Amino acid sequence: MVRIVFYGTPTFAVPTLRRLLASSHHVVGVVTQPDRPRGRGRRVSHSPVKATAVEHGVPVLQPDRGVLKARGFGFLDELRALDADLAVVAAYGRILPDAVLAAPRLGTLNVHASLLPKYRGAAPVHRAIIAGERETGVTIIRLVREMDAGPILARRTHPIGANDLSTEVETALAEMGADLLVEATEGLVAGMVTEQEQNHADATFAPRITRDDGRIDWHLPAETLHNLIRGLHPWPRAYGFNEGTRYLIHRSTVLPPPSVPAAPGTIVEATGDRLVVATGSGGALALTEIQPEGRRPLEARALLAGHRWTAGMRFDSV
Numbered sequence: 001m002v003r004i005v006f007y008g009t010p011t012f013a014v015p016t017l018r019r020l021l022a023s024s025h026h027v028v029g030v031v032t033q034p035d036r037p038r039g040r041g042r043r044v045s046h047s048p049v050k051a052t053a054v055e056h057g058v059p060v061l062q063p064d065r066g067v068l069k070a071r072g073f074g075f076l077d078e079l080r081a082l083d084a085d086l087a088v089v090a091a092y093g094r095i096l097p098d099a100v101l102a103a104p105r106l107g108t109l110n111v112h113a114s115l116l117p118k119y120r121g122a123a124p125v126h127r128a129i130i131a132g133e134r135e136t137g138v139t140i141i142r143l144v145r146e147m148d149a150g151p152i153l154a155r156r157t158h159p160i161g162a163n164d165l166s167t168e169v170e171t172a173l174a175e176m177g178a179d180l181l182v183e184a185t186e187g188l189v190a191g192m193v194t195e196q197e198q199n200h201a202d203a204t205f206a207p208r209i210t211r212d213d214g215r216i217d218w219h220l221p222a223e224t225l226h227n228l229i230r231g232l233h234p235w236p237r238a239y240g241f242n243e244g245t246r247y248l249i250h251r252s253t254v255l256p257p258p259s260v261p262a263a264p265g266t267i268v269e270a271t272g273d274r275l276v277v278a279t280g281s282g283g284a285l286a287l288t289e290i291q292p293e294g295r296r297p298l299e300a301r302a303l304l305a306g307h308r309w310t311a312g313m314r315f316d317s318v
Contacts, residue, residue: 002189005084005104007031008049012170013090015178016111017052020088023182027058029082033093034062068094079103086188088181089143093122101143106188108143111177113170115139115155117203120148125170127206130231132223134160136169138177140184142195149203151195154184163253165233211236214248218265218315221282222254237291240265241316242309250289250297257283265315273301277315 002025006017009032020027030053035044046054053060059082063075076099087108089096101108114124116139121127128136137157144150156176160169187193214236216225229238229252237248255276258268262278269276275287291297298306 001025002085002106002185003028003083004185005029005031005079005082005087006049006053007087007089007092007096009033009047009093010091011048012113012174013049013092013111014052015174016088016090016181017049019178019182020185021056021058023185025185027056028084029059029061029079031061031063031079031092034064065094068097068100076100076103086185088185090177090181095147096143098145101145109153109181109184109188110141110143110148110150111181112139112141112148113173113177114206115157116141116148116152117198117200119206120203121206122208124206125173126166126209126231128231129160129164129166129169130227132227134162136160136173138173138180140177140180141198149198149200151197153188153193153195154180156180163230165230165251167234209236214238216240216249216315218277218317219280222279222285223282225279225285226252226254239293242313246293248291248293248297249287250291251287253286253288254282255284255286263314265317267309267311267313267315270304270309270311270313272304273299275300275304275309 004020004025004027006020006027008017030049032047032049035046037044050060061078079100080103084104086106087104089108090111112124114128115137119128125136135157137155139155140153142150142153158172158176184193209232214232216238229249232238233250237250239246239248258278262268264278264280266278268278268284277285277287279285288300289297290300290303
């Protein structure tokens with residue numbers, strides 16, 4: 001049995017924490033980001049990881065960004081008091097100082113939702129889907145100073161379906177990563193793990209998603225836009241403007257090019273349950289679920305029933 005301190009914040013991290021709590025090892029503490037306003041009501045609440053820790057009676061530490069930037073001063077004493085043998089990080093959301101990484105005698109492991117060295121960074125699932133990848137996975141690494149660049153202990157692949165949303169892929173990877181982390185921990189403790197350096201020349205990066213990433217450029221190919229819509233689910237959503245109103249695009253389907261060529265962004269069909277928009281190349285895009293800003297999401301049929309959209313209308317250009 002080893003004593004483990006766990007770092008994590010969002011829902012993605014919860015399966016790993018739960019697997020560790022159910023294992024033969026002892027989770028001596030959980031480190032998560034400070035409570036903050038969440039949801040529509042913006043009420044201050046626990047992170048999903050803190051809620052899980054409280055449920056199981058595990059001590060919780062919540063250092064703010066300033067404490068960590070100060071190289072863990074103060075927090076480092078609290079961490080050492082836990083006397084952990086190993087630290088595990090899963091989507092904690094903060095960079096840990098070297099002294100914090102090195103505090104446990106077995107070091108610090110990380111559950112990363114990509115096939116490293118591809119997609120290092122804050123948004124590996126979203127960026128992989130936006131790029132049109134057909135495969136991703138989970139990698140267990142030892143954390144080092146450089147972001148997501150540590151040696152690999154284990155990795156496992158997962159397919160990405162042509163219509164999979166980022167939420168669906170991330171949920172699958174969270175479960176996969178939890179299992180793989182426990183296996184890697186067992187191997188590390190038994191001395192059965194061989195750590196392999198990453199091929200840093202092959203590294204790609206997955207920067208944090210911003211709201212600006214969602215603006216649709218209708219001149220791009222239909223497949224590219226479909227991938228953008230899937231990758232930006234559930235936030236910030238891909239979006240376009242029609243007659244001054246912003247519409248969030250939740251789901252789409254790639255169709256063959258329209259029989260009569262039309263300028264990108266032009267609605268070429270708006271009848272029944274079909275809302276089809278011309279794109280730059282490679283086909284057209286059927287918008288199957290769309291949300292007028294400030295209202296609820298609607299399927300295409302319901303949207304068209306309440307909007308006088310007709311073929312020939314255009315979404316605004318970027």
